[in-house]
Amino acid sequence: MVYDKAYLESSGAYALDPVRARFPRPRKCLLNRGVYGVLRDAGPDTWGRDMLFREHGVLSEIEILRRAPEDGAGNISFHAENRLKAYSIEEIDQASSGFPPSDEPASRAVYPTTSMGGAKPKLLAYDAEAFWIAKFPEKGDPEYKNAANEHAMLEMAKSCGIEACDSRLHVLPDGRKILLVRRFDLDGSPARYARGGFASAHTVLGMGDPRHEGALRSYVRFRHEAKHWTKRDDGAALWRRLAFNALVSNTDDHARNHALVFDGAWRLSKAFDIVATPGVGLVRLCLGIHAGGVVATPESLILSADEMGIEREEAVDVLVDMAAQITAQWRSRIGDGMAAVSVDQLASAFRLADEVLVFDFARVASPVRSRRYKPRR
Numbered sequence: 001m002v003y004d005k006a007y008l009e010s011s012g013a014y015a016l017d018p019v020r021a022r023f024p025r026p027r028k029c030l031l032n033r034g035v036y037g038v039l040r041d042a043g044p045d046t047w048g049r050d051m052l053f054r055e056h057g058v059l060s061e062i063e064i065l066r067r068a069p070e071d072g073a074g075n076i077s078f079h080a081e082n083r084l085k086a087y088s089i090e091e092i093d094q095a096s097s098g099f100p101p102s103d104e105p106a107s108r109a110v111y112p113t114t115s116m117g118g119a120k121p122k123l124l125a126y127d128a129e130a131f132w133i134a135k136f137p138e139k140g141d142p143e144y145k146n147a148a149n150e151h152a153m154l155e156m157a158k159s160c161g162i163e164a165c166d167s168r169l170h171v172l173p174d175g176r177k178i179l180l181v182r183r184f185d186l187d188g189s190p191a192r193y194a195r196g197g198f199a200s201a202h203t204v205l206g207m208g209d210p211r212h213e214g215a216l217r218s219y220v221r222f223r224h225e226a227k228h229w230t231k232r233d234d235g236a237a238l239w240r241r242l243a244f245n246a247l248v249s250n251t252d253d254h255a256r257n258h259a260l261v262f263d264g265a266w267r268l269s270k271a272f273d274i275v276a277t278p279g280v281g282l283v284r285l286c287l288g289i290h291a292g293g294v295v296a297t298p299e300s301l302i303l304s305a306d307e308m309g310i311e312r313e314e315a316v317d318v319l320v321d322m323a324a325q326i327t328a329q330w331r332s333r334i335g336d337g338m339a340a341v342s343v344d345q346l347a348s349a350f351r352l353a354d355e356v357l358v359f360d361f362a363r364v365a366s367p368v369r370s371r372r373y374k375p376r377r
C-alpha cells in the first residue's frame, strides 16, 4: 500500500494504522494475505462474507472489499460512488420475513447484506436521527442468548462505569426480537453523514498470522499496543471491561469485539457485543487477562488489575461494586425479555459475581513488580 501524495498533503490526513501503515511510507503487510488489518476491518466478516459468497461464489480478500456494501465499520470506502444503504425500521420489518435466509441451496436469491463484521445476521438501520446496527437472532440460538440479554448487558455495563453502546429492542412483525445498537462511528443521515475511523483490537494487536495469534491475544498487550495509537493509557477502562466480561461470562470477548475509533485522535471505542453466557466451572475469556492466562477468578482479576496499572485497593472496590450491581440487577434488567425458564438457565452466567461477593481478597498475594512488556513486531 502507498498513500497518495494528495492525501498526504490534505489537512485531515492521518495514518490509517500508525504502526503498520504509518506516514509517509507504510510497512509491507505480511498478514491477512497481504490485506492490512484496518482495510479488512472495513469489510464483512463471517456472516457478510457468507452472504456475498452465496451470491458470487468464493471471492478473494480484495474482491470481498470491492463487492461488499458501503456500510462497514469505519471510514474506508472501496467504491467510487456512494453506496451507503440504511433501512428504515419499516423496511427492516418488511425485509425481516425470510431473513436471515435459509441455508438451502435453493434460496440463492439476492438478500440484503452488510459489511459490518461478526457472525450474526445484521443490517444497517436509520431511525430517529441515528444509525443503528439491526442484529437478528442466529438460527438455532437458545432464547437466553436473545436481544434482551445483550441489551441488558450493555445497560448494566453502563451502570458499572463502562462507556457502552446505546441500544434498544425492536419486535418484528413475526414476534422475533432484534437489537438495535447505535453506531459509534457514523453520524448524520443517509443523505449527509460523517464517518469516523475504526481499527479492531485484532488489527492493533497485529493478529492475522496463526503462528503468533495465541501469544498476541491479550488485554495486557492490547493496553500497551493501543498506546502507540491513542498516546494515552486506557488500562483502567480496559480492566473494567475485562472484569465485567468475566462477571457476566461474556466469554466471546475476542479481538474483533474490542476496537479503537478515530475522530481527530484515536481512542477506545464504546463497548459492544456483550452477551451473558451460562456455563459451569471456570470462566475463561478469549483474551489473556494477566501473565497467567485467560481464566478469570476473583484472584486472577486482581492480579490482572496489577498488570493493567490499577491500585490494589481500588481494584477490589471496583470489582466488589460491579459484582454487587450485577447480582442485584441482572434479573430486573432482563425483565420480561425472555421466558422464565430461559432466565433461570442464564443464572449460571453470573457465578463469578456471586463468588466475588464472598471472596476474602486479603488472601491475594501482594503485587509483584509488573513484568516488562515485550512488543512483538
Ligand SMILES: Nc1ncnc2c1ncn2[C@@H]1O[C@H](COP(=O)(O)OP(=O)(O)OP(=O)(O)O)[C@@H](O)[C@H]1O
Binding pocket: 073, 116, 117, 118, 119, 120, 121, 133, 165, 181, 182, 183, 184, 185, 200, 252, 256, 257, 272, 273
Ligand atoms: N456500535 C457500533 N458501531 C460501529 N461498529 C460496530 C458497533 N458495534 C459493533 N461494530 C462492528 O461490527 C462488528 C459486528 O458487531 P457485533 O460484534 O455486535 O456482531 P456479532 O455478530 O454479535 O459478532 P460475533 O461474531 O463476535 O458474535 C464488530 O466486530 C465491530 O467491528
Ligand SMILES: [Mg+2]
Binding pocket: 118, 119, 256, 257, 273
Ligand atoms: Mg462481535
